[in-house]
Amino acid sequence: MGEKDLVAKEYFEDPHRLADLLNAELFQGEERIGPEDIIQRNPSGFRRSTNDTTVRARVVTRDLLGELHTGLQVVLIALEAQSSVHYAMPLRVLNGDGIGYDTQWRKIRDGHEKKRDLRGAEFLSGFGRKDRLTPILTIVLYFGEEDWDGPRSLKEMMDLDNCPREVAGRIGDYPLQLVEVRKYPHSEWFRSDLQYVFGFLQRDRDKEGLQKYVNENAEAFSHLDGSTYQMIRVMSHSRKILKRKENYRREEGDYDMCQALREMMEDSEAIGEARGISIGEARGISIGEVRGISIGEVRGIQLARQVISLQKEGKMDQEIAQLCGIEVEKVREILL
Template sequence: MGMADTVTKEYIRSNEVFADAFNYLIYDGEQVVKPALLQELDTTEIAIPFALGENENQTEDVVQKYRDVLKSAVIMQDSRASYILLGVENQTEIHYAMPVRNIIYDALQYGKQVSEVAKRHKSKGDRKGHNKGEYLSGFYKEDRIRPVITLVVHFGADEWDGPLSLYEMMDLEDKKLLEFVQDYRIFLIDPYKLANNDLEKFSTSLGDVLGYIKYSKDKKALSKFLNDNQVMIMDNDAARVIRDVTNTPIYVPDGKGEIDMCKAVRDMIDESKQEGMAAGELNKAKKMALKMYKKGDSIEEIAEMAEVSVDQVKEWINSAV
């Protein structure tokens, strides 16, 4: 896993940022998913579908995958609680088989839930069920599983041009056949497609991070974005995402804390200008030194006049030979 993948995963793991992403996706920015009601789960998806079947000693192949982040959520609407699982997949690069990848994650999670229900029945000693169908599956008629929603967050400046559904990955024009082929679409947050009014719907630094990424390849647009914000206070995890994803050479302190992203970028630009000016002055000194050397002046005299070391003058002379 690259550094950019590591920092985006750590960033999105924050309950506040995680909730913000789903509130944008599902509720248009309304604060419905509460960070305090999120609980992180094991991201290892293991499924042995219906392993507790008629033959207790049967073995089946274990299927195992690793999500980026998975959390259980309690969503309150009209005094009713919905218990749901929310998963996020971070992509710094476009994945052209994302619909298949996501359907595998979701299917494994549903299989895992069914297996866990069957195990609970067995541990309680009520494994026989009420009928043969319940006995064979280990899943009873009144049992329920929790729905899973997987969100893809694209941390890249280029437009996501990958397929958004299984249908888009297929070359099947027969509509009659398509009626019998299950489609599966991905839910995607792509900076390229976010308008300014979309970015304003985020309540955490996620909006600023996605906005910076969106404009990172257009210096004029990025400058306007930063000037419009003037002050952009964000936590260090968010700043690291911007630094590593966009290759912006800003200084971000280790550990937790906050940073003014606008100021950090301005300081970086000022430092770059100063370095450029210094390089220009040094180049003038080099030209003068070489002219003096051709006239026969001593290296010591040249170094004193150019205000550099004797070794520097020697290096210039040797490189010019």
């Protein structure tokens, strides 16, 4: 499990945040679910297969699994955090949900075998007429900077170009429950610090817009808890904040991201210019060592300023590299 997966898992282990996400996504912000309605479950499921000589087990781990109790209904809620597009995500979710249902069925079947209370077709099924599976709802949280251009349902992964409409209509589908964090239109529905995580990530490529947003919510950003600070740092384009995380720890134990962001903004152009000089010098050497020092420094500074300016306009790294005629790695080196 990568750093982003671990941070997201830790963040949403707080039942208040998971309840807040579900209320926003399922009930348009209405508080229908409380933290007391959610019980954490083991996120690992497995499917067993046997033959005469071997037993095989396939383990699938969801980033988070919770048991939701709403009224008399129980629903298993699975979260999958994605930092990049997964072009087989509907199949991956279907597989995870299928293993979850398979695990439930096996548990029910094993219970009947111990009780010896099934006959006929029920015995062959390992499942009684009145037995029921607990439904599973998997939500995919996508934190990536690029738009999600992957499939949003199982059918979008299928070759149906020449399939008769009548046949295609009978083929089962499995839609993806996708939340695109950076494009989520209703962050105001959140009542926890989720609204600030979403709001920050939606603006982290627009430095002026981000500074304005943080200033407007200064009280919240001046008192972030450790997991929220980590979530923003790891998922955002501003990873340098974390390098000095302890510098912004307050006596109360929370973190002041307002101060961290102010210092980052003040330092960015100076850092960019300094790195631009070294890049410019290296390029200038090919022109001539003496001439390269003067020409390289000027061009390096100009290049750094151009890169920073394009980033402020919200351009992606690949687009900046194309406009400046440099490699993407050089863009990231200047912006780091």
